[in-house]
Amino acid sequence: MYWPTSAAKVLDVQFPLDKGRIIRIRQSRKGNFFAALTKDALGVWDVRPTVMQAAVVRTAQSLDRWGSNVDVFWANDGRGLIILTSTSHLLFYQLVSTSKPSYDTPSTSTFPLSVGPGEGDVLMGWELRSLGVAFVMGGCESVLPQQHALVLTLRHPPSILSVPYPLPQQLVCSPGSHFPPIPLDGEGEEQVECDVWDLNRAREWMEHEGGERPSPSFRLSVVDRLAGEVPPVPTRLSITRTQGLPSLHTMLTDGGRVYAMYTSSQLAHIMPETPSLGTSPAPRTPLPPHQASPAGYFHPPPSASKYIGQALYPAAPPRNPDAPVEGVEALGLIDTPASSDAQHSSFHPAVHVSVNSRFGLAAVGTVSGTVQVVSIPAYPLPPRASHVLDLKKSANLRVSPGSVTALAWTSDGYGLAVGYEKGWAVWSMGGRLGGWGLEGEDEASTEGFMQGVTDLFWAPGNLELFVLAKNSPLDPEERLYSIPFAKSATTGQHSPDNTRYAFLQMDDRVLVYRGADQPDMSVINPESDVWQHIKxxxxxxxxxxxxxxxxxxxxxxxxxxxxxxxxxxxxxxxxxxxxxxxxxxxxxxxxxxxxxxxxxxxxxxxxxxxxxxxxxxxxxxxxxxxxxxxxxxxxxxxxxxxxxxxxxxxxxxxxxxxxxxxxxxxxxxxxxxxxxxxFQGIVQVPSRVRALSWLVPEAQKQLGDPADDLIVATIIFLVDGKLMLLRPRRAGNDEVRYDMQVLADRIEAYWTHLHGIGTLENSLWGYDGSAMRVWLDALTIEATRVEPTRDAYESVKESVYLRLDFYPLSILMDKGIIIGVDYETSNRNLPFSVFKIQTGTHLFLPRFLRYHLAGGHLAQALALAANYAELVYFAHALEVLLHSVLEEEVDSGLDTLPLVITFLDHFPESLDVVVGCARKTEVERWSMLFDTVGKPRELFEKCLENGSLRTAASYLLVLHTLEELDDAKDTVRLLRLAMAAKEFHLCKELLRFLHSIAESGAALRTAIKDLGIIQPPVEDTQHRILPEPPNSNPTLSANSDQPDQPALAGVPIVSESEAPATDPTSRAGEVATATESVTADSVEHLTVNGGSGRATSQFQLSSPRIFTSPPSPRTVDPNGADTSGSMPTPLVVPVDGDEEGADRVEDTPVSAGMND
Incomplete structure (x- = not known):
């Protein structure tokens, strides 16, 4: 639901950050500041306006003593910053406001100050103050600031150290002190408030991970470390808080695995029904999935264990509920392996992880460049693999984007930004690619972020992506960018009205699609500008x-x-x-x-x-x-x-x-x-509900009291990306009990149509990132059975599955079209990339008609099609229907085609639809089509009877291809009717067709002779063309009202009053004029010489030529004689039965020209 737009802005990196390479950018918790770190300097920027507010530069003595900067972290209050150095020291700074603004913004009446979005507040001044230095024993890998503590991951031994924050004064030394700080290791009286948790205590639940074994070439696997009493090293630790759930810690290890961890104290508070967490019961094997209750699958922690964990990556694959469970596995005596041995070799170590708390997902970036998306249900249910984001496959790239370097979800959970070694990409929650750039794919762009990304984050509002580009020889100076984005308004509020229109939101404006108010052709024309920009x-x-x-x-x-x-x-x-x-x-x-x-x-x-x-x-x-x-x-x-x-x-x-x-x-x-x-007990996490609506039965609408709608309506929820139906059921004593039915997972948006068209009324549409899934009349979905322990129906397969090549935003039900957008990157003649949003349309009517016909419901298909019969593209929709059925029926052997043909016979466009489909289908499949529809000649004759001349002309091509065309007779018949109907353009096309089927021109001459389009000129005894008598009428009375227009010599003029209305020759002048280019190309300047038995192409002008073209190489004799005064030797077309005429030419050629 996010698309890049406009062009990226380059941020001006000022002193002191311009002296070194920026290695990290880190956003504060509220998002209003971000820190930029180099090896020896730290700068704090305001996000809006994007300016640097404060900076500090470390001296050479400080670098020698405490080490160079490696990473930076924001304290939980958004004012403190902690720098981790290469020697495992922590440098503490505080961002303090000052009375003087950092920048002066004078404004005069001549040049008033113009502020942009978010730039209206007073720009306060800030400075960085050093608070002291601490030393972490054992090698610190990362820092996780919390409200009153710092959680540090240690390398020797692999453990997690928790220290109070702010640190006690005795554990911190001042920057200028000559004494080193006391090491932070959790030992001693000074560190009584510190706590160390060794990863050896995680042995039990790490052994139950059930994941894939990492590649031996990538350090030691977890199993190897546990076997050798060496636990994996935690390299990164993050925390995600969701109201109603225990805090989720995600730990990334040096073996490329990711674990989801929870604190025992929170689990004891939230899950009181589980065994006492302070005891140490005998370890037991968890129940298999088909036997585990919703509160089961719980691994009791060992004694005094602070964390309880599960394997997050590699995660177990999605479970097939239909797979049988047999043998000792069914008894729960052994664990079912989560992956087969064949999958072990495909394990790609993880390097980054980011959690989406709004949808309960985790994105795991790997060294191979893929992003594994894992679903995280409420504990103790185990995580499950959801889907994979593969840029190389989705964008059809020639090269791999390289390892993942950064991940960032939007705050609403609908978008994921991914940085790669060689590029970047933005994905939707369900896996739709919304924008990307890659080194080597765009040679014209010199922007650094198009060549690779080191770090990135989203600004507040998620309409601006800040990107730290890698060092690029094409762009050595410009490394910090901000990319503007547009998003669907449903990301902030998913309501029926917001889904009714294509409604986009940008940083300073909204965009509304007005195509629904335009004529039908404007909707389907991608070049129609139907977006209204409202600032x-x-x-x-x-x-x-x-x-x-x-x-x-x-x-x-x-x-x-x-x-x-x-x-x-x-x-x-x-x-x-x-x-x-x-x-x-x-x-x-x-x-x-x-x-x-x-x-x-x-x-x-x-x-x-x-x-x-x-x-x-x-x-x-x-x-x-x-x-x-x-x-x-x-x-x-x-x-x-x-x-x-x-x-x-x-x-x-x-x-x-x-x-x-x-x-x-x-x-x-x-x-x-x-x-x-x-909905206590039905919806576990209220904050994850993204949208809701309901479907009220028709009887309640017509006869019931609106105040009672709630107890009879089917409620639709979008929660955790799952589209759910809650069906009411009377439980006695006026209580209402709801049965839950999950229709689909990974749904990003859905549409309901309470007042739809025909069979589309009460339909439910959901988009899962790749296709639109439609359930027709969601009120009548019948559940196969109800599970008493879960109050849930079995999943219901969608009625119609529409694969789209754009992101849908609106469904124009009255036009049968889905409207959406996609992105486009353009850099033609520019050294930078310009991002554009393109409008996409999809005609959904053929797919629904096919659904009804495949089920044998002809009446429903006719009722649905009747609502769209007045659309200008209705015939095209029927043609798409026939083509799709014909293409798939040949391969699958289905028997839907006869019913489709019967359906088409109810509409006058059926003959056009059949021939249009035939011309777009391989000839090998025509036999199946015409065996069902009827012989092409019969259809051709039917077109002539109905007066559908253009359709009949299309059938001529079919007859010619199938070699059923009776020479030129069929074409002449059609041409005679077209002349009578004044279809002059069709006459021209038919003459061209005659010329194409016989290159000798015989068919064309026969047609001209039969129809009398051009009569033989008057000849003398020497067989020469004579000029018209002086009193001859030089005008084409049937074609022009101007008496001065010249006529072709030798063409008899017949007025409309002199010829009967049914005589085709009464239109001879009109056809001659309309088809002049055809006859001139095929049989130039036709004359007939009866004595020599040959035909030559010469037309006589009625007036002498006024303008003469200059000589050209084609009209200059090789011997030096200028022949520009005459035309080249006329083309000689042999008469049927005369072979010798091809070797002779006319003795006295006459040049042709145009009167002024």
Whole structure:
């Protein structure tokens, strides 16, 4: 859902960072600062405006004593920084504000200061203060700052050390001290608050990893280390916190493996039903998956174990629920290996890992350049491999991008940025490639980030990607870039109205696709510019950047956006934005939960002084607190809102779904609470719910009370990337129990159509990163069985599977088209790359028609097609349907083609569809097609009967290819009808066709003779062409009203009044004019010489030539004689039966020309 746009900006690296190579860029926890590190310097930058705020340079003495800089880490408060050096020292700095701004920004009346998004606040001054130095015994590999502690990974011995933060004064020495600091090793009275956890204590759950064995060439494997009592070295450690789940620690080891770890104390608090974590029960083998309960598969930790872990990579492959379990495996006496021995050799060591907490995924970058995406369910369920991101395969590259160098998920979880040794890429959550660059694939670009990336991160709002390029000889100076992006508005708020329109969001504007309001051909034309750019007012975006929510109304005329504070809305009718009159009221609340439009009323979920409300604003009134139409208080923050007709669904952080009705009255409007349902036990992590809606049965819509919709509706949830249906079931005592049914996994967005067309009503559409999956009438999906222990149905296969080559944004149901976008990189004649967004369309109607016909449901297919019969491209849709069935039926042997032909016979376009499909299909498959449809000659005759002359002309090609064409008679018949219908362009094409089937020109001459298009000229006894009598009419009365236009000599002129209406010769003048180029190319200047039995090509002009062309090499005699006054020797076309005429030419040629 993210695409690069415009061109990358180059950041000006100032002193002191310009003196050395930047080795690391690191973003602060809130994202408003980032640190840039060199071997001897540290600089702190403000993200917006992107300027360096403070810097510190280390002296040569400091480098000799403490070592050079290796990595930098931000403290949890966003103000402290820790530098890790090559000698395992930690240098502590504090970012302190100053009273003087770092930059002066003078503004005069002549040149007023123009600020961009996020640049309206006062640019404060900052400085870096050194706090001291600490030394880590055993070799520190990485630092994980937490709120009150620092977690350090050690090399000797492999362990994890936790120390308090800020460090006690006795463990830190001042930078100028002559005494070394006390080593941090967890020993001694000074370090009583420190804690060391040896990885030998992880022996039990590491032995149960069940993963693939790493390559012997890449250090020692985990099994080898455990066998030799040498545990793997933890090289990196990160933490991910999700409300309602224990904190997830991800540990990367030097063996290329990744582990998911949890603290025992948190597990004891969240899972009290498990055995006591303080005891040491006998180890037991976990139950196999088919016997493990949702709370099972738990490995009791050894005594005093601080962490409990599972293998995250290599992860177990996705389990096949249909695979049988037999023998001792079924008894639970042995563990099922997660991968076969054949897979051991394909193990690629991991080098980077990044966790997506919004979807419960982890991206693992490997040395081979692939990114393994792993699904992380709630503990104790084991992680499972989800999918693989392979840039070489997805972009069809010639070379490998190299090892992964950096990973960064967007804060909303929908996008993943990947840095490679030779390039970069951005992927969607489901695996759709959204942009990339690679060394060697783009030789014209000299930008460093297109040649390789060292580090990267996303700016707040996820619309700007900061990239640290590797050293490149093409770009030695420019190394720090920011790439602008566009994203779908559904990443911030997935609501039905936002999915109804293709609605994009950029840093300072929104883009709305207006193709739905255009004619049909404009929709399918990729070059049609149907995107409306609407800039957000600078007065709002300058101080409230980034934009967090964007919403559009159901008619596409009203738009609202919300940033850090307040909101603003726009009307397409007036073209104006409305802002709060009082800026203090705008700063008093935060939009948290989303924005929706109900006609002209804006529904906003807000937070005011830690209180949560739903407010209603009118578009027609000024934005002010006194103009709030209605306010509804809620006990907890709003996570997701959805508006369906006048039913407002509100899902809150306490796992409760509220149903409100929006009730307009004569004077005002308000929301009425109809009911609420708690999903405790159904939805485990409320913060991972990304979207919701419902499907109400038709009987309830027509006869029921809207207040009762909640207890009968099927609720749709998008949670953890899973598309789920919750079906209500009465459990007695007016209680409602829900059965959960998971339709699909890895779903990024979904669409519902409550008021669809024909069989598409109540259909459910979901995009999984590669294709659109459609379930027709989700209300009637029948479950095969219900699992009592899980309250879940078995998975249901989708009805229709549509593979797309772009990212879908909107479904134009009335036009049968899916609208989406894709990216394009252009650098033609430029030394830098320009990123563009392209609009893509996909006609989905043929696939749905085929689904009904494959099931034998002809009536449903006809009912669906009737809704689209008026579209200008309906015949094309039918042709696509026939072509797809014909292509696959030859290979698969299915028997759908006869029913498809029967279906086509119900439409007048059927003859066009058949011949159009035939011309786009291999000739070898024509036999199957015409054996079912009918003989081509019969179809040709039917076209002549119906007057479909152009269609009949297409069948001529089929007859000619199949050698069923009766010489030129069929063409002459069609040509005579085309002349009568004044289809002059068709006449021209038919004459060309006659010339093509017989290069000698015999067929063309026969047709001209039979139709009387050109009559023989008047000849004397010497067989020479005579000029027209002086009183002859020189005009073409059938073709022109101008009496002065010259006519072709020798062509008799017949007026319309002199010839009968049915006589084809009455159009001779028109056809002669329309086909002049054809006859001139094939039989130039036709004359007939009866005495010599030959035909020569000469046309006589009625007036002498005025303009004479200069001589050319083709008209100059080799002996020096100028022959430019005459045309070259005319072409001699032999008459049928006369072979000798080919060797003779006309004795007195006449030159041809054009009158002025």
């Amino acid at each position: 957000i007012p600078n007065a709002y975006i300058a101080t409230n950047w980034p934009i967090r929510y964007a919403s559009i109304s159901s008619d596409g005329r009203l738009i609202a956006v919300a940033g850090r504070r307040g909101l603003t809305h726009y009307s397409a009718s007036s073209g104006r934005w409305k802002l709060f009159v009082d800026e203090r009221q705008e700063r008093d609340f935060i939009v948290r939960g989303g924005l929706l439009w109900f006609h002209h009323v804006l529904v906003a979920a807000v937070e005011v002084d830690r209180q949560y409300q739903i407010r209603l604003y009118s578009r027609d009134l000024d934005l002010a607190d006194q103009n709030i139409l209605h306010s509804q208080a809620l006990p907890s923050p709003v996570l997701v809102m959805s508006l369906l007709d006048n039913s407002l669904l509100v899902y809150t952080a306490d796992n409760t779904l509220y149903h409100f009705l929006i009730l307009p009255t004569k004077d005002t409007i308000k929301v009425h609470l109809c009911g609420s349902i708690s």
